[in-house]
Amino acid sequence: MKKLFDCADQYIKRSSWKDMALLKFCLFAIGILAGMQIPKQSRKGVRIAAAMVFTATYIPLMSKFLGIVMENSGKSES
Numbered sequence: 001m002k003k004l005f006d007c008a009d010q011y012i013k014r015s016s017w018k019d020m021a022l023l024k025f026c027l028f029a030i031g032i033l034a035g036m037q038i039p040k041q042s043r044k045g046v047r048i049a050a051a052m053v054f055t056a057t058y059i060p061l062m063s064k065f066l067g068i069v070m071e072n073s074g075k076s077e078s
Contacts, residue, residue, distance in 0.1 A: 015023075031050075038046050 035046070
């Protein structure tokens with residue numbers, strides 16, 4: 001598992017924002033395809049779970065991003 005994470009770290013280091021955007025679109029598309037296969041009676045639970053995962057991942061991602069933005073805005077003023 002550690003080798004897999006090391007490869008993922010190398011991939012991220014070698015990737016541009018365009019690569020990350022493509023990855024996001026790919027994951028979004030597979031999410032839509034998976035969502036279309038969920039039976040109607042189970043969709044409410046899946047929506048709640050997806051909202052929880054989104055919130056749990058969005059907050060740390062945005063806090064890191066905003067930290068970088070604040071760091072860079074302080075550098076440009078100096």
